[in-house]
Amino acid sequence: MSAEQPFFALDDDWCDHDSSGVHILPAPYEGSTSYGKGTSNGPAAVRNASAYLELYDEELDTEIFRLSGGIATQPSLRFDGDLKDEKAVSLIYEAVLPRVKQGRTVVTIGGEHTISIGAARAYAEHFQDLSVLQLDAHSDLRQSYEGNPFSHASAMARIYEHNRDIVQVGIRSQCIEESELIKKEGIKTFYSLHIRNGRYGHGDSWHEEVIASLGKNVYLTIDCDFFDPSVIPAVGTPEPGGFGWDETMRFLRKLAERRNITGFDVNELQPIPSLSYADFTVAKLIYKLIGYIYINKD
Numbered sequence: 001m002s003a004e005q006p007f008f009a010l011d012d013d014w015c016d017h018d019s020s021g022v023h024i025l026p027a028p029y030e031g032s033t034s035y036g037k038g039t040s041n042g043p044a045a046v047r048n049a050s051a052y053l054e055l056y057d058e059e060l061d062t063e064i065f066r067l068s069g070g071i072a073t074q075p076s077l078r079f080d081g082d083l084k085d086e087k088a089v090s091l092i093y094e095a096v097l098p099r100v101k102q103g104r105t106v107v108t109i110g111g112e113h114t115i116s117i118g119a120a121r122a123y124a125e126h127f128q129d130l131s132v133l134q135l136d137a138h139s140d141l142r143q144s145y146e147g148n149p150f151s152h153a154s155a156m157a158r159i160y161e162h163n164r165d166i167v168q169v170g171i172r173s174q175c176i177e178e179s180e181l182i183k184k185e186g187i188k189t190f191y192s193l194h195i196r197n198g199r200y201g202h203g204d205s206w207h208e209e210v211i212a213s214l215g216k217n218v219y220l221t222i223d224c225d226f227f228d229p230s231v232i233p234a235v236g237t238p239e240p241g242g243f244g245w246d247e248t249m250r251f252l253r254k255l256a257e258r259r260n261i262t263g264f265d266v267n268e269l270q271p272i273p274s275l276s277y278a279d280f281t282v283a284k285l286i287y288k289l290i291g292y293i294y295i296n297k298d
């Protein structure tokens, strides 16, 4: 398959850059992943897997790509030489911002979680009162990690510097400094533990609490390790006790009904060739989420 084949192998008419409401931006940035390597292979693996997805969706009873007037694929960003850390973040920001201004939904695919800093910054510049919703096993609020403030483990700390309105869901691994920061600053963190032990009520009632904590315009960043490793095993830092597929789809559908999801990114997939179902699952996650967003647009 050609490296630049469009995502979901759409016909030319449906991946036109001018008419498509959605632009997919492959951002294979990997500067600091701590446990294992390979997040830079994420976008290509998702692109390959996406060609095998059924374009018809029985839940929405439509071919999702039609809802957004098409899904365009941007050329993959290149992080050669010294394009690391702040420079990598800037490259992503510069690529995302013009498309945000055009009113497009940019889907940035990582790469490690650092990619979200640039994408969220572009959205925060365009949308006032933007809430950033993070689905993740980790809070990523370390001021720096291994001496690097642009580590994936510090992604939300950098976003928080620009935007105090962050909401975290699914957290089940963090250091004591992160826990103390969350308490001191009153950051809205929905721990996995508290979702499961009924603090927000039973079943899906936590959905309501999370959505109520968000403003109208939401930028969504999804770390693949939010999911249980049985759903997406191919991640840099797997954590047991994650979220299932169906419950996550119910949450995302409700979120898209109630809030304006302006753009999103999916990060930290670290493809394992013998476990290609993880790549396929990420491709389907992106496609379903595009459907949930655009079925609610007028």
Ligand SMILES: [Mn+2]
Pocket: 136, 137, 138, 223, 225, 226, 237, 268
């Ligand atoms: Mn994570």
